[in-house]
Amino acid sequence: MNDFKNKVIVITGGNSGMGKAIAEKFNQQQAKLVIFGRRQTTLNEAKQTLRDALVVQGDIKKMADIERLFKETKRAFGKIDVLIANAGIAARRAIQDVDEAFFDDIVDTNYKGIFFTVQRSLPYLKDGAAIILISSIASHWILPSHSVYSSAKAAVTTLARAFSADLIARNIRVNSISPGFIDTPIFDSIKKIDANYMRKRKKKIPIGCFGQSSDIAELAFFLASPKASYIVGADITIDGGVSEISMSEF
């Protein structure tokens, strides 16, 4: 049975990494897709490869761009069945080196961006819609130099619960996903600095490899589906054991 044929799925950051894999998964189900991101080249690629897609270029940090995303979605496809708030950036910096510009960039993208993506979507969401927020294991498993990123992602997992409390009266379910180390372009800059980064990091992952974007897509698809109708305000970790098992002796 196809639960998503002609359903309207909005994915922020659907032009790269796990957002792109989520888009591909729903595309297989003949959903109508709306992809939001900054880079026109990857948005154009999405437009060409997806069956029935609207692409909207914009910056999640700009309120006017978020509002335009939902207005254009309504005009093209009508009301929204599934919202995947995935757009985000990763960066680390030791506490003493954090300046206001670094702080604002991470928090405005990863926390404020998600808050207002959901808030501004409300008039355009169907009752009974599903919302999935992409958080991170960094929200509850902390590495050095991640104070800003980790706290912004902790806010995201909290938002899944807080939004659920506000929206359950409309039967809108909000859940978050906390991925571990997933092999996406988010690691491109670190690979340029340290060619051995992926090999070294892999050794610390209990299951022995990075996750794939398709792993996240399968989980997002399940959470959006009627099979997950009793899952509300949850945060699901998907990390190959990183946050639960230590691979080194103390």
Ligand SMILES: NC(=O)c1ccc[n+]([C@@H]2O[C@H](COP(=O)([O-])OP(=O)(O)OC[C@H]3O[C@@H](n4cnc5c(N)ncnc54)[C@H](OP(=O)(O)O)[C@@H]3O)[C@@H](O)[C@H]2O)c1
């Ligand atoms: N990969 C991992 O190991 C991992 C682990 C935990 C959590 N996450 C989270 O997963 C999400 C997706 O990351 P990814 O790994 O798939 O990385 P990615 O390939 O770099 O994708 C990030 C996406 O977010 C979009 N984006 C970033 N800033 C934006 C902005 N200001 N406005 C609009 N769109 C913006 C990007 O689009 P443009 O490039 O066009 O701006 C891109 O499509 C992020 O929230 C990230 O924090 C990733």
